[in-house]
Amino acid sequence: MTETAKRRPGPRIEEVARVAGVSKSTVSRVINDEQYVSAKAREAVHAAIAQLGYSPNQAARSLAGNRANAIALVVSEPTGRVLSDPFFAGVLRGIHSELAGRHMQLLLMMSQPADTGDLVTYLSSGHVDGALLVSLHGDDPLVPMLAEIGLPVVSGGRPLGTTVPFVDADNFTGALEAARHLASLGRKRIATVAGPKDMAVGADRLSGFKRGLSEARLSADLVEHGDFTPESGAKAMELLLCKAPDLDAVFVAADIMALGALQVLHAQGKRVPEDVAVVGFDDSVFAATATPPLTTIRQDVEELGRTMTWRLLAELAGEHGLPPSLLLPTSLVVRSSA
């Protein structure tokens, strides 16, 4: 570093106070929406703020208030895979819309297993008021460590084997519906490309699927796991076709994996849905433009992001009696593939 960047920001709170004809405290009260401020004073302060183009210094607020005014979005995925997923994009939009208008910044952090310790140190040092967790895997040491330091946390997606508050889609019921739909079509040899074994989303969708098949008195032995990438969906589909060339339906536990599965089906000359019916999960942006358009289970990921954020902020605000976990509904969307 040859020289360090410095910025000389605009007006301070003191100038706002002067222009408004009140004290710094009053300005602070207005900024923080506190009570005990006369309408007149409030108005004057707002006018002064607008006139001067004032924006409070977050660093000073955090320091004095012993509050970071920021939350972290922790993406715990070694490969950053989830970032490419429309799921993540939707969640991000939801988080953002819930944060809009509040004086809260969103810090993006990616957690590699190697530096989980650093991350925890950072998060425990008051830089953020809470954290949103996404794409948690079963064995992630992050959750217990965060629990230990007492940082308020909400997970997007049920975490395996831990008890932090979470918001999730009703994956079980969604997968159940998928299986029922395929069974109702008269399919008898129904396979599934399941999600990762070490994630609840994988386990839950698989459970729902199995339940649906057992309802229909069908065997649920055709199971291959993928990791929410198109490649893994393709590989799993190849394996399934190899083991059961006669399969007539497949539930792929994520649209993004269904893309790969569809490719393999085409490559092997299977017609969709005539020979093999396919149901996905998510109703992501790829479902409608898949070849053929994908029948899938819809979940509202933006709502998921909003709900996670609401839950975390409510906890930060000291609200009591908050539900430890929330399940969002899913629904079947029928297109051409099944």
Add this chain to the structure above:
Amino acid sequence: MTETAKRRPGPRIEEVARVAGVSKSTVSRVINDEQYVSAKAREAVHAAIAQLGYSPNQAARSLAGNRANAIALVVSEPTGRVLSDPFFAGVLRGIHSELAGRHMQLLLMMSQPADTGDLVTYLSSGHVDGALLVSLHGDDPLVPMLAEIGLPVVSGGRPLGTTVPFVDADNFTGALEAARHLASLGRKRIATVAGPKDMAVGADRLSGFKRGLSEARLSADLVEHGDFTPESGAKAMELLLCKAPDLDAVFVAADIMALGALQVLHAQGKRVPEDVAVVGFDDSVFAATATPPLTTIRQDVEELGRTMTWRLLAELAGEHGLPPSLLLPTSLVVRSSA
């Protein structure tokens, strides 16, 4: 708010100083990698930091240092569309890897046209030291406003009609190669699904494409624009087929749009590549598992993210003679679709 969240973080700099047997100043110097610290003192401080699990309070650092120690990633896209794009995911990974180990946080901000003013006020108030811009559209008022307040900025992707520093893939050359490849296959009626008209990436890829066709003495009149969504790719493909049922090749200016285009081609009974050859752009995660696997132009988006970040940090560090803009190479990846 019934109650406000507060956190009582770990050790302060003072305790580190005590344990290390030096003054706060010395600890500060070590933290900031300054000169004039004896090896002995440095060592003692590092030991103390490790022993106490100390992490400096960013708010205090920013306040005292008149520096935010943070940069913003501004996604200027009304719909948040770009978030779902593997392009964005890659850029994010690149940014993150370049930031790793530096004491810099990444703030994620989404800019809606409606609140550009608020955003600019925020950015100009010293909350961040600089900004990375992504997915800039031609008419975005953000860029001139940012230029005016003098915030260091680097754009990912060439901005239209403004002169901020940027890093971009060599879109022109990439598209040129795509066109040449299709021409070299003997295709005569070559169409293109171009990117948005109001983005340089759209214009540049279209220019390269046209140049390639003119080299081959072919007409480049079959042009439809999309907006980097699969749906738009499908719609553009339909239009092209309607206008020119005899087309035998198409260059789709983004893999993510090619997904939609491929669906339409299949639906209309066109075999790929026998009847219509398809070349995409990006070599995103979808290219290899498209139906059929997509021949495409590869760009290294992670490198793009790293380079943008490097460029911004170098400027913040006061380095001189930095290139105003940088172009990253692209390359043709041949798969089955062309």
Add this chain to the structure above:
DNA sequence: ATGAAAGCGCTAACAA
């Protein structure tokens, strides 16, 4: 090469 002291701009008691 190191330490002492003075703030950075704000919020949070407390007093009025």
Add this chain to the structure above:
DNA sequence: TTGTTAGCGCTTTCAT
């Protein structure tokens, strides 16, 4: 309802 007074934890002169 409002103003006054201390800090929040760090960086940064300025001495030494």
